[in-house]
Structures are given as C-alpha cells and as structure tokens.
Amino acid sequence: MTGRAWVFGDDIDTDALAPGRYMKYAVDEIAKHCLEAIDPAFAAAVRPGDVVVGGRNFGLGSSREQAAAALRHLGVAALVAESFAGLFHRNALNLGLPALACADAKRIRPGDELRVDPQAGRIENRTTGETLACEPVPGFLLEMVRDGGLLPHLEKKLARRKGTT
Amino acid sequence: MALTLAQKLVARAAGRDAVAPGEIVTCRVDLAMMHDSGGPRRVKPMLEQLGAKVWDPAKVVVVTDHYLPATDADSRRIVEIARDWVKAAGVERFYDGEGICHVVLPERGHLRPGMFAVGGDSHSPTGGAFGAYMFGIGATEMLGVLVTGEIWLKVPHTIVIELEGALGDGLSAKDVMLFLIGRFGMDGGEYQAVEFRGAAVRGMPMQERMTLANMTAELGGQAGLVAPDATTRDYLGAAGVGEAELDVVQFERWQSDPEAPVLAHHRFDAGALAPQVAAPDSPANAAAAADHGDVRIDIAYIGACTGAKLADLRMAARVLEGRRAASGVRLMVAPASLRDQELARREGTLGVLLDAGAELLPIACGACAGYGANRLAENTVAISTTARNFKGRMGAPSSRVYLASPYTVAASAAAGRICDPREFLASRGPR
Structure with a gap:
C-alpha cells in the first residue's frame, strides 16, 4: 500500500481521534471530527490510502475503538508511530488497520509518499528514498489484519468450523 | 521457577504451570465486563452478523454508566439496547444506573483474587486492586471474548512500585498516581503489569488501592496489581462474598515470589510526597x-x-x-x-x-x-x-x-x- 503521510506529534489521544461529544453517533459522524482539535482540516482532506504517522504513545487514553475505526472510515490505510498505546494498538489491529511501531517514525515528513509493508515490517519512503524498519507484528495478528480484522477473521473461522462438522 | 503475581495470574488462565514474560498465550476469561457505551450497542450487531451466542452469560457483567441520565433520543436508544440485550443474551448480572462500572463491580463482590478478567473500558485495570488480572479492551476484541471465552495476551513483565512508609495527612492514592505519571510519563508502564507494594499500599483501604490500579491506565500499564491481603478479604466479606467462597480464594497463592525477576523496581518514600x-x-x-x-x-x-x-x-x-x-x-x-x-x-x-x-x-x-x-x-x-x-x-x-x-x-x-x-x-x- 502506498499513500501520503499525515504527520502528528507525540501523545495523540483517543479523545482527539474520537471526541466524547460525538461518541453517541455512528462512526461516519465521529470520523468527521477525527483529530479536529489538532488539525481541523484533516478529516476533510485525508484521502483513501493515506498513512497517519505519529510520535510516541499514539492512541493513548480510552478503550473506544472508534478512535481507530474513524481513521479506517476515512480511508487511512496504515498507522505508523514511534510507539503505540497498547490498548489502541490491539484495537487498530482488531479493526484490520495495520499499525506499525517504527523507531524512526520522526524521519517522516508531511506529504511524504510511503509504501508500507506490514508483512515485511518495512516502510519505504518514496520521497526520500529511505527504508525504515518496523517492529515485527506476530504472524497470527498479521493474518487477522489480512482478513480485514477480528470480525471477518472470526466469521471465516466459524464458517470453517461449520464446514467440518 | 520464581514468578510474579502477574505471571501466576496469566499462567492459571492459560492453563499452564508457568509462563515467561514476552511469550504469547491464550487465556480463558473468568469475567467480561461491559458498559452501555462500548458494550451491547457495539457487540450486538457483530454477534448477529456472526450468528453467534455468548459463550457463558454467567461470566458477563453489564453496567450502564456512560449515557445516564439519558436526556436525549440517542442516549435513550443506547441504554435501551443494553437493557434489551442482557435479557436476550441471558446476562443476569446487569446493573442499571447503580454506578460507574469500575466501582459497581467490586462493591457487588464480582472481582476475586486469582481471576482473569477483561473490561470494555480503559480503566478496567481497577480490578487489579483485588489481585485479579484485569485489563481494558475495545468492542471488537470484546466480541472475540464473548464468542470464544478466550483472549490472547503477551505475558507482561512486572514493574514494581514500592511505596515505603506512610502517606501524610491530606495525601491520597491520587497523589501517588499523578506523581508517578509525572515522573515516568503516560507510557512509563510500557503496557506491562505494574505491581504496587510497600507499607503505604498495605495501609490503604480497598477504594484507595482501586485508584492506584485504575490510573495504571494513565501510567500506560496494561494491568495494575495489588496482592491480596486481609484488607481485600474484609472488603469482599463486606461486599457479600460468603465465608465458604472466600475460603476457596487462595490469598497466599496470589503473591509475587520474592525472587521473581522484574523489569524495574522503583522505591519511593510515601511520607515525602506532596x-x-x-x-x-x-x-x-x-x-x-x-x-x-x-x-x-x-x-x-x-x-x-x-x-x-x-x-x-x-x-x-x-x-x-x-x-x-x-x-x-x-x-x-x-x-x-x-x-x-x-x-x-x-x-x-x-x-x-x-x-x-x-x-x-x-x-x-x-x-x-x-x-x-x-x-x-x-x-x-x-x-x-x-x-x-x-x-x-x-x-x-x-x-x-x-x-x-x-x-x-x-x-x-x-x-x-x-x-x-x-x-x-x-x-x-x-x-
């Protein structure tokens, strides 16, 4: 997958990604306000395939998975950050959104064209020509992400179980 | 093999004698807690899509606390979904408007030492105050638990916070946690288990220990643990857990072995805290x-x-x-x-x-x-x-x-x- 980088700083929290006042609505409504406290233009300007890049502890805060779902709804293809909050990281993968921890995430500039390869754990920055290594994601989680997340993954497993009985 | 409390709790849930930090295991869930915001409203449509049922309704607790009082149509709809769903799913432990989930769960005696539990809320580490391994998960992951009764876990390292001495008058668990978060940052817990020890922790009533464990979330830990003791036992007894049930809980088992390796051991003089x-x-x-x-x-x-x-x-x-x-x-x-x-x-x-x-x-x-x-x-x-x-x-x-x-x-x-x-x-x- 290849997309433009949207670069944010450290400690991007779940209230910024999915503001509390919109939490009673469906994800399409929440997504319109995703990150508006930090960059009011983001939700309208982000394009399918783009990559959101963060600093340290991306996604800290709440368990609300709408934080990851809003990004996915906006078409964000992958997340890259120096580190992720553990709960958010699980949520992103469960929603089929690749989230790669990369020690060199701060080398990425806004608008850089990135090719993200979750399987290989690698980011190719086509703007600068750099290749950045990511922390590997365990195989069973990569398989779940490939299936589109935990829900379709479970659907597949349950269908398989039905098929064998 | 010397084990931390966290390792013992995870090993028990994984059906193993011992587990090592860093390995990935599958754990059986003893209790799954959801509230109105991240709970039924989110998992119900997914369960329907899968055509699946809850693995064990007796292990599920649902609490309404986010959209109350339901003053508008959207809030009413969300709370109504919870009320209808617990009936349809056969979940009997449903607390409607009785308080915030992290407080209601312990006061009804649902959390016991030795348990492995998940909650659909980031402050779920609160359960660790009772010597249970409890952590927060999102709605889709909760769906996985509801369907399978299981969840994967990377066995955590333990970070020990030892509070020596006694807190001064006018000081509380909240001061301890704000101090620690200021000192180590919101990712200082590294998504590992944080275990609180020391005389100042032993001297805290359960609700103060709950504040320690609760704000482990802000410290970036996955779980915040306090080994159970007589204070835990007394609280559970007062919460209505009978003597026979308390006798089943192995209070002496759910302690870290003194020689168990930990990731870090930080000592603070509680008396010096402002x-x-x-x-x-x-x-x-x-x-x-x-x-x-x-x-x-x-x-x-x-x-x-x-x-x-x-x-x-x-x-x-x-x-x-x-x-x-x-x-x-x-x-x-x-x-x-x-x-x-x-x-x-x-x-x-x-x-x-x-x-x-x-x-x-x-x-x-x-x-x-x-x-x-x-x-x-x-x-x-x-x-x-x-x-x-x-x-x-x-x-x-x-x-x-x-x-x-x-x-x-x-x-x-x-x-x-x-x-x-x-x-x-x-x-x-x-x-």
Whole structure:
C-alpha cells in the first residue's frame, strides 16, 4: 500500500481521534471530527490510502475503538508511530488497520509518499528514498489484519468450523 | 521457577504451570465486563452478523454508566439496547444506573483474587486492586471474548512500585498516581503489569488501592496489581462474598515470589510526597500543588471512578466541613455509585458537601468523559478528581482542566484557586 503521510506529534489521544461529544453517533459522524482539535482540516482532506504517522504513545487514553475505526472510515490505510498505546494498538489491529511501531517514525515528513509493508515490517519512503524498519507484528495478528480484522477473521473461522462438522 | 503475581495470574488462565514474560498465550476469561457505551450497542450487531451466542452469560457483567441520565433520543436508544440485550443474551448480572462500572463491580463482590478478567473500558485495570488480572479492551476484541471465552495476551513483565512508609495527612492514592505519571510519563508502564507494594499500599483501604490500579491506565500499564491481603478479604466479606467462597480464594497463592525477576523496581518514600496537581492537557504535567502558582478556578469537580467513591467523598468532606466553596466557584459532586452515595448520605459526608454549596450531579461517568449535560464551557478553568485532562475531553477545547485528589479539589474550591489542602487540614484534628 502506498499513500501520503499525515504527520502528528507525540501523545495523540483517543479523545482527539474520537471526541466524547460525538461518541453517541455512528462512526461516519465521529470520523468527521477525527483529530479536529489538532488539525481541523484533516478529516476533510485525508484521502483513501493515506498513512497517519505519529510520535510516541499514539492512541493513548480510552478503550473506544472508534478512535481507530474513524481513521479506517476515512480511508487511512496504515498507522505508523514511534510507539503505540497498547490498548489502541490491539484495537487498530482488531479493526484490520495495520499499525506499525517504527523507531524512526520522526524521519517522516508531511506529504511524504510511503509504501508500507506490514508483512515485511518495512516502510519505504518514496520521497526520500529511505527504508525504515518496523517492529515485527506476530504472524497470527498479521493474518487477522489480512482478513480485514477480528470480525471477518472470526466469521471465516466459524464458517470453517461449520464446514467440518 | 520464581514468578510474579502477574505471571501466576496469566499462567492459571492459560492453563499452564508457568509462563515467561514476552511469550504469547491464550487465556480463558473468568469475567467480561461491559458498559452501555462500548458494550451491547457495539457487540450486538457483530454477534448477529456472526450468528453467534455468548459463550457463558454467567461470566458477563453489564453496567450502564456512560449515557445516564439519558436526556436525549440517542442516549435513550443506547441504554435501551443494553437493557434489551442482557435479557436476550441471558446476562443476569446487569446493573442499571447503580454506578460507574469500575466501582459497581467490586462493591457487588464480582472481582476475586486469582481471576482473569477483561473490561470494555480503559480503566478496567481497577480490578487489579483485588489481585485479579484485569485489563481494558475495545468492542471488537470484546466480541472475540464473548464468542470464544478466550483472549490472547503477551505475558507482561512486572514493574514494581514500592511505596515505603506512610502517606501524610491530606495525601491520597491520587497523589501517588499523578506523581508517578509525572515522573515516568503516560507510557512509563510500557503496557506491562505494574505491581504496587510497600507499607503505604498495605495501609490503604480497598477504594484507595482501586485508584492506584485504575490510573495504571494513565501510567500506560496494561494491568495494575495489588496482592491480596486481609484488607481485600474484609472488603469482599463486606461486599457479600460468603465465608465458604472466600475460603476457596487462595490469598497466599496470589503473591509475587520474592525472587521473581522484574523489569524495574522503583522505591519511593510515601511520607515525602506532596499533594500533586497535573496541569492541562496531560496527567503527566504533574507537580506539587504549591508549584502551580496562582491559578484561579471556575469549577471544582468531584466525580468519576477514580475520584468520587466513598473514600474520595470523605476526603473532600474533611476539608469542606464548616466551609463553603468560594464565591464564583461551581462545586460539583457526582458520586461514583448509588451505594456510596447512600452511605455518604447516612454518615453525613454528603451533607457536608451540600452545605459547602456542592451541586449533586447524577451518578454516572458524566463530565469526566465529556458525555452528558455538564460539559465545560469555553475558557473555563476546572480542577477535577478525574483521571484525564486531555484537550477538550471534558468540554470546550479552550477549557483548562487540572487534575488533583479530592482533598486538593475541595481545598481549591474553598480557596477559589489551586492550593495545597494541608493548610486546610492543619487546623483540623487527626483523621
């Protein structure tokens, strides 16, 4: 997958990604306000395939998975950050959104064209020509992400179980 | 093999004699807790899509606390889904409007030492105060638990926080956590298990230990643990857990082996800690209350799972007895559970707060999560007993929220500005 980088700083929290006042609505409504406290233009300007890049502890805060779902709804293809909050990281993968921890995430500039390869754990920055290594994601989680997340993954497993009985 | 408490809890749930930090295991879940926001409203359609049923309704607890009072059609719909779903799914342990999930769960005796539990809320580490391994998960992961009864886990390392000595008067678990978050940052817990030990922890009542475990979330830990002891046993007994059931709990088993390797072991002198206040917009912006300069406040908020339990209300009342909130300060109290509110009412604690000019708000997550009617207006300055002060979380992005203990919030309400509560307690008798 290849997309433009949207670069944010450290400690991007779940209230910024999915503001509390919109939490009673469906994800399409929440997504319109995703990150508006930090960059009011983001939700309208982000394009399918783009990559959101963060600093340290991306996604800290709440368990609300709408934080990851809003990004996915906006078409964000992958997340890259120096580190992720553990709960958010699980949520992103469960929603089929690749989230790669990369020690060199701060080398990425806004608008850089990135090719993200979750399987290989690698980011190719086509703007600068750099290749950045990511922390590997365990195989069973990569398989779940490939299936589109935990829900379709479970659907597949349950269908398989039905098929064998 | 010497094991930490976290390893023992995970090993038991994984059906193993021992597990090593870093390995990935599958655990059987003893209890799954959901609330109205991340619970039925989210998992019901996914269960229907899968055509799946809940693996064991007796292991599920549902609490409504986020969208109460349901003052608009969307909130009513969300709460109604929870009410209908528990009936259809056969979930009997349903607490509707009885308090915030993290407080209701223990007060009904649902959390026991040795359990492995998940909650659909980030403050689920609260359960660790009881020597249970409990952590927060999102709705889709909860779906996985509801369908399979299992969840994967990377066996955590343990970070030991040892609090030696005793906290001074006017100090509380909230001060400890704000201090630790300020010191180590919001990712200081590295998504590992944080175990609280030491004389100051042993001396804390369960609701204070719950505050430690609860705010392990802000410290970035996956779980926050306190090994069970006589205090735990007494609390559970009072919560209605019978002697026969308590005898089954192996209190002596759920302790870290002294020689078990840990990732880090930090020791602090609890007696040296000063009341802490975290400045906007992060709990990590903690410093001694006295170091924040002259900060005038508009709102003093005593609420949330981490700041309005009976123990918290009592702290506020000790400061506010015979005093009133300063002119121009709106003092709001949203008790964390119905039971705690009633106990506070009976013993006079609530009366002290009301006499001080407090407005009593509905028992719910309320303003802490920026839900409900009491969101902070533009440019408001608030001091709050809640856990998070991210920009805009409690209301307008221009509102500024300082986090502090119930003692400090109460003292600041009386003074009209942020202050050290010890000056208010000095004239009072001992605890």
